[in-house]
Amino acid sequence: SSTKGGGARPGWLLAGLAGAVVGTAVCALGLLASWSRGAWLGFAAGLVVLLFFLPRRRRHGLTLLLAGGGAALALLGAGVLLNRLPVGVVERAASSFSDDLQFGDVRGVDITDANYAVLERLAHWQAAVGMAEAHPWLGVGFGNYEPAYAQYRLINWPDALGHAHNYYLNLLAEVGVLGLAAYGVWWTAVFWQAIRLLPRLDWRRRGVALGLLAVWTALAVHHLVDKLYVNNVYVHLGAMLGVQQLLWLETRAVSERG
Template identity: 35%
Template structure:
């Protein structure tokens, strides 16, 4: 009788664990489409996994290489709330955002333990990305006037009145997301041996690149070109020819894109000038608050004290437009160092055994290569922007990092 009850209990716990994974899969699908729905799915997944972890002796918490710097970052970020000009706001912002990021990382690392589950997550990502791209094309074809929005200097680019943002908040955030997806698909393109599959992934990359071009996000376009170019230099020079070919075609089709990209190297528009001014002000903030920073999420509150460029109290600047400076400003140099240790450590680890390693299957190897390239694109993109201030973008990053850690532990399935 006891054995029957134990079997029934075990079966119920396995069902709960399966539901937890389904909820996590829903989060992976929804993160690019509906942040609120993705957050709900995340909480359901975490609560169900927590039940299994507490009640099932066979469910053990897995520790990964960069859990410690991640924990240091979470603790220092929490302590930074104590020095914020508005502690209530920073605490609310901290436990909502950092809590969501940490939970997403934990659930990804604990629930994805097999190649089959990793494949299911990739399928959810793929369907979601397809919806984002299709909606982006819809916006571009049927028109979306952004002349009244502050995404581009109308004086410097008077002819640019259309920048897509699809399901994301603005074109720059969409571009950061597309870069990560391009990196993931590109990793499968260079890993797959089947010619038909290669052509399919090549078509996907072209659609993603076209959608990226429609954002006219200068930093993101240059960042993905550098990432793919570096891969070509290190691994396969033929990739460079493809990169130049696609780039030349895009610029030929849309001269405005060429004008936007060339403006990166000048200060002819207020967007470039503003970034330089923000960075100078951010450095001053770091020098004045090096230990715990100015407080989590407090950039918009403190910036007016260091503003020498905009001089308009009604303009709200929420981040430094540089990932590295923004973390150092808000949580101090030690908090920023902990995050970068976790971030770059995860990236290097993803590259360490990419894709032809004897210890990984093609799927796992390609996925890990994609994680490494995606994080590299974030690293380059972070030089000119900080898309991680956006909640779903950060959730996606921490999800990828958790999946990258989990993928390292997956062994090939025997046929």
Template identity: 30%
Template sequence: MPWPVRWSSWLFCAVVALAPLPLGSVGGAASAIWSILLGIALLGVLPMRLRGSQLAILAVAALLTALAVLVLHEQSALRPWFGVAPNALWAEAGKLLPAELPPAVTIARNQPFYSAGVGIVCLLSFAVGVVLGANRTSARGLLRAVAVSGLAYAILGIITFAIDPTRIFLLHDKQAHLEWLTSPFVNRNTAAIYYGCCALIWLLFGCESVERHWPSHRISLHRLLARIDMPARRRLAGHALGWLACLLAMFLTGSRGGVGISLLAAVVAGAIFFRRRMPRRYGLITALCIGGLVALALLQLLGGGVGARFSTIGLSDEGRFSTYRATLRMIWDHPWLGDGLGSFEWVYPAYRTDDISLRGIWNRAHNSWLELASDGGMLMVGVVVIALLAAFAVLAYGVRTRRRDVIVPLAALCASAAGALHSMIDFSLQITGYAVVIAAMLGAGLSQSFRSGGGAGTGRDAGVTIGTAG
């Protein structure tokens, strides 16, 4: 592997590992720093050769980027290319104010450009993940970087939470969720789904260790343990400790949605991984049932706070459903280009109903997909959802066809699906520190869904070198 590629791989893993640390990297400064570092990492992978599958993935990403740039232009331009009518609020404000207000599609001028930071960071993380992910060593190194950093945050978060639960890592005062673990994020729901993602990776590492020593004859616990030597037992114990630490941190967040979806993803991942070891007819169903029982046992043993919140609050709260209905009205009023990316906080008060508590400010829809539709329009959210479903199909193909390193596409499939599902009830994918991790895993998983190359730039795989097309 050429030294620029090696350094880029380390830089990429460092960014993915450190992005959650500064309170989820929420804010323009953190996004700018990660964008610069990821841009440097992308420049460093220029010597690598791209296969046709990688070029196709990057081409789809380029088309999505072009669509986003087009929407940004149409929302903010004084003269939109497609002649879209400006928001009526500009005309109403012009009647009340003596100054002339140039109309625009968005009600918050230039806000779509200011809100593009998360998208830029995720695009760069995804692109570097696609390029580096074709190398199995780099792809597995990415998974280990996510798992180890998540374990470090979990241990540090648990210790500091026991000392002072009202502060994040003893450095930053909490404004909410004082009785729950949120470190390194501000929101406990994002922390829960992040720790669930890290626990999922540790679980798959452990499953892989067990699989390597699985008896070729009839399975029994005694025969399996006899085949696992002492070094393998130490590795398996390390994976188990990492899994349990991340699980404990996840349960301490008290997030119902984050915990439930993470446990579901873990059960599905474990069942899929061992599907070939189960009886053909009812093997997958049996594995899912066993995994479900284990998840329920863990919820009872470690998730007392989560269970109590399920008992007292239930599965949902009325405030979110009222906000969803208000967001649907926002989409209905401006279906094609929305009200402007990042403008939900300014548009929502006009649609807020009386059955929503007046306490607090709803600056998020608590459903990233509805918010994307209200801010960016139905066209954008439709294309993004179709592309994401296609990515899931490619990852499922990789899980079904790969024999070696199947944990890379499997971890990407389950973690990204869990993130997408969780974003239907919260806004985890809008938090840069978590979204960068999912984008990197998704890119590497898509690359590993096809035939892996033995190395970088070795000439053994058909492809083209980045930046040398001709």
């Protein structure tokens, strides 16, 4: 039969490849439709890490990363020169990722339609810093950013919006230096474990570990301008952390057997 002779295997591989292509296309469209520069920035960071760690040798990863970056810049340049890129996407990106990552005192700054989103984020960052300055070690209490906001808000920004639009500042405000340090140690351990897994796995499991590492990177970068632990996202993150632990336990068991 075709199964015994191995003839069915190419069919399954093609079906899997087609599914991966369709899934990637759907995710790419969703990413574009989100209109979130934070999501775009996180995706770019995750893709960089994925390309770098994809080959088993680091120098090959660096070569792949440089080649991929060069190809992306060439395509982007060609799209700009030929005027083939969607105008809205270009304007959204050209409004500068640096606007999302800048920091400054926005008191007294004139508010316009063009700068409203940036000033709103910076105002919440300032409120978070104010909480951290008043309670540097333990913060105002986990989950208390919104209740405490009225005491530290800037005059033109009365609404707390639930969080500081920068998870690291949000943590600093709520749980202080000690809590932020604990969070940093935790995620450092997660990254370290994911990287340590890569040389120990076969190509299938290694692909899972690579995907997890890219997710952690995207999450860490996106958190510079947002808080993603909402709408049960933490359930998905918990499942992915569980998968990583299963991979780790599997490699430990294999090494102990011999």
